[in-house]
Amino acid sequence: MLSYRPTDRPSSRSTAHRRSLVAAGAATALALGLAACGSFSDSSSSKPGMDHGAKSSASSVPSGSKSMGDMPGMERTAAGNGLAAAKDGYRFASKETTLPSGERAAYRFTVTGPDGKPVTGFAVDQTKRMHFYAVRSDLTGFQHLHPAMAADGTWTADLASLAPGSWRVFASFTPAAGSGKDQDFVLSRTVSVPGKATKTPLPAPAGSTQVDGYTVTVKGEPMAGMAHPLxxxxxxxxxxVTDLQPYLDTYAHLTAFHEGDSAFAHLHPTTKVSGAHGGPELSFHAELPTSGNWRLFLQFRTGGTLHTAALTLRVG
Known part of the structure; x- marks a missing residue:
């Protein structure tokens, strides 16, 4: 949680550490002489399951959020690829193993801590206490939600219509206390949607894509396991376009999922937000752990409308 998970990631780390990360990323880019190249060519707005949104809830209250820092999104990266349901004593738990096809569905889950009890204290990250993603196994379906949490620690994600097939759902969060305090977690589980499932081949990497009348272009040649700018x-x-509006304290939210296993990565924005006049170019810090094709989902807002562009990026 082309991955993710946008002035945008709050952090509790020191300014010195942030600057060291920025310097390291810049040095890597200079050494490799990064040139322009990059992803995809298909519209994602018309595909089923390409939904996104945020539900107003206790999880969206920014009270107690961490300071932003000088270069947003460069401070922290969630360890691992998000494919495990448990890490360091924290577990993503749910009784839901199937969800209905072709209709809205509520997915309920908890995050339990090392003591086995539901966690109820979460730090604010990008204005939310929980980021929830649902991704179909062939990466044609994508939803990014901000679920509501009940007093007992039960979260409810209201999913839009799901196409039949296998889906992986991700919970991206940061505990506010306990042994995992200030540590980013991305945990996931699988869920089945009954019905006749048709696998759609992943679009080949290209240079740009179109969504809702906008053309999105990506430049960069990331290498697996190394920090690169995009x-x-x-x-x-x-x-x-110069009228991008802030979304989750950034001008664009970018997540990526690996072809084949749906491994998660969150690409961190380094463009600072200053009013509702973002664009046309946005910079990201990309560190994708595995070579192969990654499906990027870029979310940006204009005129109060959130757009989601899907892109395929080849990582060497």
Missing amino acids: TVSVAKGGKP
Whole structure:
């Protein structure tokens, strides 16, 4: 949690450490002489399951959030690829193993701590206390939600219509106390949606994609396991877009999932937010752990509308 998980990631680490990370990323980019290249060419807005949204809840209250820092999103990276249901004593637990096809569904879950009890204290990350993702196994379906938490620690994610097949659901969070305090976690489980499932081949890597009349272009040549910068540009009607509005304290939220196993990565934005005039170019810190094809999901807001562009990026 092309992965993810956007002035955007709150952090409790020191300014010195943040600057060291920025310097390291810049040095890597310079040494490798990064050139422009990069991803995909298909519209994602018309595909089923490509939904996104945020539900107003206790999880979205920014009270007690951590300071942003000078370079947003460069401070912390969740360890692992998000494919495990448990890590360091924390567990993503749910009784839901199947969800209905073709209709809205509520997915309920808890995060239990090392003591086996549901965790109820979560730090705010990108204005939310919980980021929830649902991704179909062939990466054609994607939903990014911000569920509501009940007093007993039970979260409810209200999913839009799901296509038949195997889905993986991810919980991205940071405990506010306990042994995992200030540590980013991305845990996941699988869920089945009954019905006739048709696997859709992943679109080949290209250079740009279109969504809702916007053209999204990605430049960069990331290598597996190494830090690389990526540049995303947004245009409409052949003209650069400069009216991107903040979304989750950033101008664009970018997550990635690996072809084959749906491993998760969150690409961190380094473009600072300053009012509702973002664009046309946005910079990201990319550190993708595995080579192969990654499906990127870029979310950005204009005129109060959230757009989701899907892109395929080849990682060497």
